[in-house]
Amino acid sequence: MTITERGTHEQLRTTPRYHTVGIGAGPSNLSLAALYKNVTSDRLALFDSRPGTGWHTPLLYPGVRMQTGWMKDLVSLVDPRHELTFLNYLVTSGRLYALINSQFDSLPRIEYERYLTWATERLGVVNFGSQVDSISITDDGFEISVDGVPAAVSEHLVLGLGTRAVRPAYLGGLPAERAFIADDLGQRLATMDRSAPTAVVGGGQTGLESVLRLLGAGFTDLRWIGRNQWFRSIDDSPMANELYRPSHIEYLQGLNRDTRRQMIDDSRYSGDAITPGGLRALYQANYDGFLSLGQFPVTLLPGRDVRTSDLLSDGNIRLCCSTTALPEEHVVRQLIVAAGREHVAAPFDDDLRERIETDDDGQILVESDYSVRWKGMNGHKIFTFNASRYSHGLTNAGLTQLPVRAAIVLNSMFEREIYPISDDVCAVHW
Template sequence: MSDRTVNDLGCVPAELPYFHTVGIGAGPANLSLAALFESATTERIALFDAAPGPSWHADLLYSGVRMQTGWLKDLVSLVDPRHKLTFHNYLVTTGRLYALLNAQFDAIPRIEYQRYLAWAAEQIGNISYSSRIDRVSFGEGGFTVHSDGKPLARSEHLVLGVGTRPMLPAYLGGLPADQVFIADGLAARLDAMRADTEAPVAVIGAGQTGIECVFRLLGAGFTDISWFGRHQWFQSIDDSPIANDIYRPQHVDYMQELTRTTRRQLIADHKLTGDALTPGALRALYQANYDGMLELGRYPVTLLPHRDVTSGERDGNDIVLRCTSPERREEYRFRHVVVAAGREATPLPLDDELRERIDLDDENEMIVESDFSVRWKGMNGHKIYALGASRYSHGLTNAGLTLLPVRAARVVNSMFGTHIYQVRDELSPVRW
């Protein structure tokens, strides 16, 4: 059924295996769901993932990169702190608790979080890797998931947890892939790029991935790096107490009471609470840049805020980027261009018949209810849950890791029509 499985589901028999729930994707969102599901019921859940094994942004797991969420916000703790798959239990059972504590991290390494996910996946009953679900159909009895034209399993309910994928802007399409590539491809190309560390390199994108690419290039010895951002300055996350109150269950509930128009406006206003640089990252870059200036006599990194890159073309061995700023147009030449400017939703593998049943809003997006179920026609008790498509219904928590177990608990409660898990959020001084 797959090249590698955790508690292998085995070969597909003539009668397809039937599960209460099938989840597409085995990233943090569906791992959290499966962990709470298996603790709540004897029913079976199965996850299918295209990756060959447990993986989470594997191409961006640079040494020194830290998480943007605290370690208590793991797969289960906010709902069930006694669960066996807490991050705390991971540290204890793998013998690394004291080492991590004594390292005195302000935020845990991203590589550590990836290892935690792999550890958790090994203890979840049915995860099939190397199983890319390319079609989901619906018929009598429920959903059927298919891979490479073959049905793999059937289920009563379906959970979509496929997340997002990096994108290369259209204005850079058609340029040489060894010179213009997404951030996820930087690690694989660094050795070849090191042949000339004085060659100019551009990083496009003012978010956390962008600055991580700048640090990676600096660490590899590159001395002519230009970092482009569209905003007036490179912005850090607002980590104030009131900003963090947005990432609470009670605020998610508050968002449900608002009209879609109001929600969209508020979510745009909330951007700097989540879609920005880790606190301290800019200070670290400025210090590293100053150190580089002392050694080279000039800054190795040039920051170019308020530039909107609009086009690129090849000219000899170089890539020419054109951009606009408020009052002028500019042109720059680079040997390599690293794109860290945004992600897009991974296409959902629903077949045409099922896709036509999905109810869409005025923005042509799926309508996601308060329990994260998708509104669709002819469900007859069978539910589809979307764990990555509720940004404009539930807020920025939808895209991050902060409230994973809260969302998973509400999905489990919805599936079984009872409050198996209690989500308590009290003692707030804020009245939204």
């Protein structure tokens, strides 16, 4: 690509230059920015398409809880004296005692979002409303464009692009106001029919939270459909939590790819499942509903995989499911889908995309330091979070190892051990 195609000489001359640019300002890159600020005076900027602060905001409402404990904040695991600890947020916002005495088993997600907002404001490095639409490599480093205009040139790049909700093909062709993904439930709820049969498809945490939200809003005929044999809760046992430690991630790195993949698939339900408290809340609300209505407002339908749907002549929606026995049909008026999330791809331009090395499945090859393998690196590094499930395991996506991941990236970026990562006091020998 020529300079005239990318922008004028003047534009390039005046484009702000940074040592590091992060795309996405979710917890992954906020953790990176927080640790970065304490180790260097070099410039860093984050770009995020969101109009302002937030954290999975469409799925946030009173009552939803975290799946991770409060010590798993942006910084504590590697730098507990950092000013952006969750504890410092509680103290400086005056809510420490109120929160302690509320005796939450798991924190409200809204509180975690408030904490992220507090940290974001103190960091002061996020450019909101900035959808990065192109990343290219120039002699000076990476050129990042927002709305087709160069917005930054940077030595290094850190991708924290997160995930987006999957929209299964069977949603297409159905009326959007009655059949939609869970992210849209908040805005559609007011106009929905509370007595009409309503299906929630998806046996994970978001599916459960959608059912709870509908129950709380007075819905009386809910069908909760999930693919697995039963609605599984997270294994939060001490042993399962050993999988979320640096020592286990290091162990995974030493395995061959196939073995590692198998082990990561086997350990899936230590993280990709429902919080036990959430399932209990559903069972209790359903029993309360049974006492007042004389029937359960929620019917649980595990072991059903929705394959297709069609709109019947009376306006109802027919869902066709495969099961372990005979196929089944379920006819409902309204449909909410929580079918999981997919990784957001980086907007590399064609030249850079061709240089990125991928595995046989077309997945980007991510090294143990979260760097991406690409041809012609020339000292410029690309790191990526949330995109290396089969090299780093389940911690690749969650909040459990945020600062550890960020510390590993910074150690690699600055080629010295700024943050020692030690996890030797461990009774398990993998």
